[in-house]
Each structure stands twice: as structure tokens, then as C-alpha cells.
């Protein structure tokens with residue numbers, strides 16, 4: 001009953017989100033063929049819109065489009081690289097946008113190259129609606145509790161009374177888990193026992209640590225938990241197994257990125273389905289994923305190479321979903337940083353330390369000793385002389401006061417065997 005009242009209150013506060021959710025839910029009753037037709041139409045509409053309303057696509061696609069949009073062959077259009085997004089951010093914004101309503105977001109991505117992009121309230125509400133649809137695949141219903149474990153500190157707003165009320169009616173709590181030890185793990189396990197969430201969602205590495213703590217201390221977890229939703233990082237089999245054991249529920253992998261959320265979701269048969277009413281996905285050279293957002297009319301993203309790998313998977317899934325399937329490649333492999341004081345710091349914390357600093361082409365934090373951290377930076381031009389001191393101060397305040405920190409400029413940041421950049425590496429592991 002309380003869930004229902006919260007749901008009504010939240011629906012009044014976020015009417016757009018629930019309207020969008022209704023539309024998304026209806027798409028699930030379309031057939032595979034109908035969804036494919038809709039996707040082709042949405043794709044053609046997006047390309048025509050981008051060419052008509054942005055400087056970037058008008059120039060990039062000049063001479064490449066057929067007269068009849070129905071004849072569009074997307075594979076003939078150029079790939080949108082991260083470098084291109086960095087270089088053309090302003091030119092990618094549509095001329096239909098009221099710029100006063102845009103905000104700047106940053107990727108918490110898997111490769112060592114930060115990308116910034118614009119978003120607005122509509123994009124946020126659509127993202128949340130898409131996530132709500134995903135949760136419903138596990139039997140969650142609007143109004144039921146979700147506990148988030150989040151590794152990106154900048155995403156978490158101060159805990160004001162207003163925010164606490166909004167969290168209450170949204171039935172959501174978010175734990176900023178960018179640094180923690182046994183004390184925090186104990187507190188979070190206790191919170192799960194007493195607050196009794198229906199879903200647990202967040203970074204795979206963090207939830208796996210909570211799960212290991214729960215198992216090691218033989219803590220009973222509430223039967224309210226229906227599923228764990230893993231996001232933002234690669235979910236390893238070992239992590240999946242400890243989560244399933246600790247919380248006695250299904251563990252689901254979600255796929256999306258900040259620039260283009262809600263790309264795919266794993267179903268109860270363990271297959272990753274692509275949300276073709278929100279994205280178009282291609283697998284290019286070396287399984288490089290190229291993703292087109294079918295909904296972003298603010299800053300269109302067409303054939304965007306987000307740095308992940310994977311491929312389309314033919315066939316029908318036994319779960320009955322009309323959405324096609326894909327297989328994910330493994331490429332986001334980063335380490336936790338440990339401190340003398342016994343803390344473990346999530347890789348995303350270091351990723352976000354460089355937000356807003358321009359001119360960075362690539363970066364890599366390497367912990368060489370328990371009290372020594374080196375940042376390899378590949379930059380265009382010169383870096384601000386105060387940067388080393390500023391980052392060091394932040395690390396001393398938030399990570400460990402005894403951590404030595406040094407920046408080394410280089411144009412040779414090593415890739416992993418799979419050809420991907422890792423941005424946080426610990427030699428202690």
C-alpha cells in the first residue's frame with residue numbers, strides 16, 4: 001500500500017517519465033518485424049534530422065545521402081569517433097535546442113579518454129523511463145525500492161531534506177561507494193537487511209564486494225530482493241556467482257553508456273537483448289560496436305564508436321522478447337587502488353578526477369607501490385602547472401594523506417592485449 005502511495009506521488013512529480021515508460025512498454029508488444037520496421041524508420045528520421053539541424057552532420061554527410069531516405073545505407077556513413085565528439089561538440093548540437101536547458105555531462109567510460117556531451121531533462125527522463133522498463137523485466141514495479149551502489153562521486157548530490165523526500169517517494173537510495181572498507185560494507189549490509197530493497201543496482205565490482213562481505217559474515221539477506229542489476233563495468237562470472245549466492249536472486253547485466261543509455265539488457269535466459277526502439281547497433285571492424293541513438297535530437301549520436309566490442313547474435317530467444325540479441329566483448333578491465341589505511345578505491349573515482357580538464361588525449365593511473373600513484377598523461381599542448389598539486393591535494397583529502405602522487409607526461413600509453421586502454425592499473429594485484 002505504501003508502495004502504491006509513493007508511486008502516485010512520484011508519478012505526479014515525474015509525469016513525463018511515466019508517459020515515456022508507457023510508450024516503451026507498448027513497444028514490447030510489437031513483433032520482431034514491426035520493431036525492425038520501426039527502427040529503420042527511426043534511423044532514417046534521425047539521419048535526416050541530424051543533417052538538417054546540425055553543422056557537424058551537414059558537413060560530414062555531404063554527398064553521402066540518397067534522395068529517398070528509405071534507400072539509406074547507414075554503413076556508407078562515416079563512423080563517429082570519440083575524438084570527433086571531443087572536437088565537434090558544439091557543432092553537433094541541433095539548432096532546434098533551447099541552449100539554456102542543456103547541461104554538460106561527462107563519460108565515466110571504459111577507455112582512457114574523457115568525452116563530454118550535452119543532455120537535458122527530456123533525455124534524463126527518457127533514460128530513467130528506459131531503466132524502469134528494464135527493471136520490470138525482473139518483476140519490479142514502479143514504487144518498489146531500489147538501492148544503488150554508485151562509484152562516481154560527482155553523480156551524487158548532497159543529502160538535503162528535499163532530496164531525501166524525493167528519494168523517499170521515488171523509493172530509491174543511492175550509496176556513494178567510491179571508497180570503502182569493512183566498516184562501510186557492514187553498514188551497507190545492515191541497510192539492505194533493514195530497508196529491504198526489491199532491486200540492488202550498481203557497479204559490478206562494488207556489489208560483488210558487498211556480496212563477499214555478506215557471505216563471509218553469514219548475514220541473512222531479505223527475501224524482498226528480486227534481482228541485482230549490474231552496470232557501468234564488465235560483470236565477471238565470479239562476481240555474478242557471489243552476488244547470486246549472497247542475495248539469493250538473479251543477477252542481470254545491463255548495457256549502456258552515459259552518452260547513449262539503455263542499449264541492452266540481459267533476459268531471464270541469460271541473453272543480452274538490444275533495445276531497438278532506442279538504439280541501432282552495428283558491429284564493425286574487429287567487433288567494434290557502432291551505436292546510434294534513435295532518441296537524441298539534442299546532440300545526435302550516429303554510428304558512435306564508444307570503445308566497446310561485441311557482435312549481433314542471430315536467432316530468437318526462448319524468453320519470447322521481440323528484441324534481437326547481442327554478445328558483449330570484454331574490454332573494461334580496471335583495478336581498484338588500495339591504501340595503507342586499508343581502503344579500496346573504485347577505478348571510477350580516478351576516472352572522474354580529471355573531469356572538466358581540457359586537452360587530455362589519454363590517461364592512465366598506475367599504483368606502483370602501496371603509497372605511490374603515478375598518472376601518465378597524454379595531452380595536447382601544455383598542462384596547467386597547478387594540476388599536479390590540485391590532484392594531489394584531492395587525493396590526500398579523499399583517498400590517503402600519505403599517498404605520493406606524480407604526473408608523467410607521455411605520448412605512449414600502453415594498451416592491453418585486446419587493444420583497449422585501461423585507465424586504472426594496480427601493480428599490487
Ligand SMILES: [Zn+2]
Pocket residue numbers: 267268269270271273317318319320321
Ligand atoms: Zn531473452
